[in-house]
Amino acid sequence: MKRLIILWTIIALLVAACNPMKVYVRKDEAADFSKYKTFAFLQRPPDERVYGSLLAENEMIYGIQEELEARGLKADTTAPDLLVSFKSNAQVSQKQVTSVPPMWGMPMWGFYDPFFWGPAMMNPWNQRQTQTITEAKGTIELFLFERITKKPVWQGAAIGNADNPYENVRLSLQKLFSRFPLKRQRPYPKYDL
Secondary structure (H helix, E strand, O other): HHHHHHHHHHHHHHHHHOOOOEEEEEEOOOOOOHHEEEEEEEEOOOOOOHHHHHHHHHHHHHHHHHHHHOOOEEEEOOOEEEEEEEEEEEEEEEEEEEOOOOOOOOOOOOOOOOOOOOOOOOOOOOOOOOEEEEEEEEEEEEEEEOOOOOOOOEEEEEEEEOOOOOHHHHHHHHHHOOOOOOOOOOOOOOOOO
């Protein structure tokens, strides 16, 4: 049983290490989050979309609403306690990576010669390979303002891979709200994919 627990711990650490998403959160230490009961979204410009995708935009809105409602807040457009705003940015970059395939030289004199073992730098078959790698980095920023005082009480940013914007939005929100001051009262829903 002890080995099984250690195995699952190692697997969880490896999965966490493979996810390169970074999350940054700031909150107003003087704000009492237990007094907030309602929220509403600020009006967004129609030409500003999350990663340029309407699907990712809707996932962002529904995801934020689901996260806040799971923490006991309710949507209210007339007189909300908190105003929610978010924005995103995606940057596509390309870099060229040159690699040399490993080829090992043969000894020229006898069975063992320490000066001729190693990468065959002068080998005519040793050709360099150049690849162009395209990376899409995305940033999601989330802001919660107090409606009456208009001051920010909580803000977070998630920076990570934006190759699949739909999945990136869902993962970003889960990571951001894991550091929200109010704890989740309902478990995460199971999605059938």
